[in-house]
Structures are given as structure tokens and as C-alpha cells.
């Protein structure tokens with residue numbers, strides 16, 4: 001044996017029990033009481049929880065947006081992930097018009113490899129062009145390369161119309177792939193943006209107003225209807241509103257394989273941040289501009305309820321950080337002309353905060369630790385076809401393990417204890433009860449409770465199996 005984690009409480013999606021975990025050659029080799037050390041390095045986990053590393057199914061490392069590129073790349077971004085107990089990320093890479101998907105994937109795998117991720121990673125392909133049969137067949141080609149998850153956008157200029165969405169869904173069902181959707185009503189969003197700008201409303205609040213609950217909820221309902229029409233499963237990314245939660249709940253109750261992801265920011269912040277920001281920790285309204293924006297309290301309550309009842313299947317971050325100076329483009333654009341809420345790069349940091357935040361909420365009793373593990377590790381591994389190696393403390397799985405100290409108090413301070421390349425975080429000042437004290441990737445220590453101690457380039461591309469769901473089985 002190489003590593004023996006002794007005396008901790010193992011938390012799975014279903015149960016918790018005290019046992020030792022032994023690791024050999026990067027994999028979990030044995031689980032049981034009083035396992036022999038056998039020359040292994042022994043870690044005393046008495047009083048601690050032993051959890052599977054989280055899988056963040058939604059990151060945007062090194063993503064071009066609004067005239068810049070998100071600040072974290074595959075190296076700094078995965079360091080941040082590792083130091084927050086996330087041991088696999090799924091990064092979005094979006095196809096340009098006319099670009100074959102397989103070419104996109106080849107390029108992005110090469111980029112990732114060069115940047116040197118420190119934990120394992122996979123990709124979702126953002127569908128930008130499926131206007132011809134040949135382009136649609138790109139899905140088959142990237143699937144051969146190990147990617148079975150796709151995402152369509154109902155908004156933005158590169159988004160798909162309902163016909164392209166439908167054809168993507170039906171083709172995904174044929175080949176055994178999962179389609180995720182960013183659901184917002186594009187036409188109403190555009191109309192509202194123009195209306196507010198014409199009226200002279202330029203503040204970040206109008207980012208929320210033009211992407212409000214109804215703009216998201218209508219698209220959630222329509223996306224679900226399209227999946228029903230196509231007879232396929234569907235994964236709604238960053239679900240953020242009560243109408244959407246109800247639509248997912250209803251469809252699942254009818255037996256449709258509809259899955260939803262939400263993000264910590266929708267569980268913690270409300271739209272109020274777009275009025276004043278959080279001046280007590282130096283955050284301005286523009287620092288919270290992400291898409292979709294935070295919503296009202298009613299939606300936040302619905303999301304928490306959705307997690308408890310199993311309507312929301314996964315938690316992911318939508319990590320896409322930009323510098324404060326770039327966030328200021330909402331006041332003065334890069335070219336020196338006056339900016340507005342549409343000229344702020346969309347996105348916030350979060351990859352380091354997801355697991356500590358949800359585990360802290362579990363520690364405070366809002367949900368169980370099992371539920372936190374289920375939505376952060378177990379379910380994303382299943383949904384994205386990597387449960388053959390990830391998402392649980394089980395013999396044969398990769399030794400991606402978090403040792404969690406429920407008694408360690410932690411206050412998020414970007415300058416002191418965060419590890420990405422960003423100059424601020426919306427999570428600044430948030431107090432957590434409990435924190436990871438050791439994180440392992442393939443049995444190698446990557447976070448020692450304070451610092452990143454892993455290796456550049458140690459992370460490898462994880463291939464996804466084919467994905468097929470007939471029912472909302474989890």
C-alpha cells in the first residue's frame with residue numbers, strides 16, 4: 001500500500017461509516033476496519049470525514065468573453081479547484097461557426113496539456129454550429145475522442161434556435177450523449193436590454209432586470225418541452241429560478257429524464273448584490289455580474305428545496321473569473337467610451353469555494369453530508385459518464401479523496417487563503433464551518449490544508465463513457 005487514511009468517517013451519497021481507506025497505485029485498494037499499514041504512509045483521520053473529491057461539472061477556464069479571457073487557465077484554475085477539494089473539472093469549450101467539433105477538441109486538449117492542469121479534467125463541447133448534417137456528425141467524432149457531453153445556448157449570438165436545439169437533442173439520443181442547456185429567452189432578453197439602455201439605465205441592476213426570473217423560467221420550460229418532444233434526456237445548467245425548479249420537478253414526476261444543476265452563488269446570494277454590492281468586503285455590484293444573474297429569495301428557497309427533494313441533481317460553479325479592472329468596463333469601456341451593464345464581462349470565481357461552502361451548509365445542518373457528496377461528486381460522475389473512476393470512495397476508483405475537518409473555522413479571504421490567479425472573489429468574507437484539511441488526487445497530496453503541494457501537469461484528460469438515461473433515476 002502507498003497511503004492509508006485511518007480512523008475517519010467515510011461519507012458516501014447514501015451512508016456514512018467509520019473505516020480506513022488504503023490506496024495503491026493511485027486507486028482505492030481497500031476499505032475496512034483496522035487495515036494494516038503495510039509500509040504505507042499513514043494519515044490519522046480520527047474525528048475527520050473522508051469524502052470523494054468533488055467534480056465541478058461547469059467551469060470556464062481560459063475562456064474568451066467580451067474582449068478578454070477569463071483569468072484562470074487550466075493551471076491556476078485547477079490549483080484553485082484542488083485547494084477547495086475539487087479533483088475533477090469539466091471545462092466548457094465552445095465551437096466557432098464553421099469549426100468542426102473534432103478540431104475544437106484537438107486544439108483545446110493541446111492547450112490544456114500545455115498549461116499543465118494539476119487535477120484531472122474533461123471537456124463539454126459548446127455547440128456553436130450544427131447547421132448541416134456534417135457539422136452535427138462532429139458529435140460522433142468527439143465522442144470517439146472521449147467526450148459525450150454537449151451544451152447548447154438559448155441565448156447569445158452563437159446560441160442555437162429551437163430547431164438546432166431539437167436536432168442536437170435527437171442526435172445526442174442516437175449516439176448516447178447528454179445535452180446541457182443554458183436556458184434564457186434570447187428575444188425577451190434582447191428586447192429588455194434595448195429598452196433599459198434607451199431609457200438610460202446602465203447600472204448592473206439592469207443586468208438582472210433583463211435576465212430576470214421569467215426570462216430564465218420560460219426558457220427552462222421550453223427546453224424541457226423540447227427534450228420531451230425529442231424523447232431525450234436533458235441537463236439544465238445553472239438552474240436559478242423557482243419556475244424552472246417546478247418545471248423540472250413536474251417533468252421528473254412524469255418520468256422524464258430531466259436533470260438540473262445549480263450553483264453555490266444562487267444558493268447564497270440574491271439579486272440584492274446588484275444594488276449595492278457588498279461594500280463591507282470591497283465588492284461592487286459589477287463584481288457580481290454573471291450569467292444568469294442571481295435571483296430573488298423565492299427562487300433561492302426553491303433551489304434549496306429542490307436539492308433536498310432530489311429535483312436538483314448536481315452542484316457546479318460556472319467558474320469564470322475576471323479582474324476588477326475588467327469588471328469596470330461597465331463604467332468605462334476598454335476604448336474609453338462610457339460603458340453599461342452589457343459591457344461587463346460575465347462571470348465570477350467559485351471553483352475553490354463550491355465544496356467547502358456546501359459542506360459547511362451540511363455541517364450547519366441545512367442538508368446531510370451525504371446529500372452534499374451526492375450533488376457534488378456522485379451525481380456529476382454518473383451524469384457525465386465518468387463514474388467508472390470518479391465520484392465515490394469505493395474500491396477500484398481513483399484515489400481522489402478529501403479529508404475534511406468539521407471543526408475548522410474558515411473565513412474566505414482572497415489575499416490570504418485562496419489560490420487562483422484572481423484579484424477578488426465574490427465569496428470574500430464568507431464564514432464557513434469546517435474545511436478540507438487534505439486533498440488527494442490519484443493518492444497524491446495536492447492540498448495540505450494551507451497550500452497547494454501538487455504538481456504541474458499531473459492532471460490527465462478523463463474520457464467519458466456513453467451517456468444514456470431513460471428515467472430520472474437520480
Ligand SMILES: [Zn+2]
Pocket residue numbers: 058060092318
Ligand atoms: Zn457557464
